[in-house]
Amino acid sequence: MIDLLIRSATPDDVDAVLAFWRESAEGTSVSDDAGGVTALVERDPEALLLAVADGRIVGSVIAGWDGWRATLYRLAVLPSYRRRGISTALLKASEERFLALGGRRADAMVLESNETGQRLWAAAGYEREVRWRRWVKPLVR
Numbered sequence: 001m002i003d004l005l006i007r008s009a010t011p012d013d014v015d016a017v018l019a020f021w022r023e024s025a026e027g028t029s030v031s032d033d034a035g036g037v038t039a040l041v042e043r044d045p046e047a048l049l050l051a052v053a054d055g056r057i058v059g060s061v062i063a064g065w066d067g068w069r070a071t072l073y074r075l076a077v078l079p080s081y082r083r084r085g086i087s088t089a090l091l092k093a094s095e096e097r098f099l100a101l102g103g104r105r106a107d108a109m110v111l112e113s114n115e116t117g118q119r120l121w122a123a124a125g126y127e128r129e130v131r132w133r134r135w136v137k138p139l140v141r
Helices: 011-024 034-043 086-101 115-123
Strands: 005-008 048-053 056-065 070-077 106-108
Touching: 005 086, 011 034, 011 048, 011 056, 011 070, 034 048, 048 086, 056 086, 070 086, 086 106
Parallel strands: 070 106
Antiparallel strands: 005 048, 048 056, 056 070
16 A cells, blocks of 8 residues: 545646646546646635645546536546555545535546546446436637
8 A cells, every 4th residue: 555645736736737637647628727727726725636645646536516516527547556546545535525515426527438437437336327418518718
């Protein structure tokens, strides 16, 4: 077992988080830039959870709560640190956050092509919701 610290991200972590996601996360988001991550951390300072070991970010998850839905995004673990319980620790911290805020169900965003991620979510007790499809629209000025 590794010595792992789960903590909320700070504005000082933004560049390190983006570098970590480039190395560890599948897919990209329109918010994967300094402005997007900074806005998240400023709006909800406890939403972006980081797993830190050996002085570096080795895992992350966004545990977003809007007062109605508890949604998980960007669960990622540094490839060289996988299969050490980091995802489990991040999900536990996220679920505890949601329960404390009044959350009743956690939803996870998982890429259709991410088979490894789908197995991880299933092993963590999450079930695929086949009745719903996500609809998106980019917002541009």
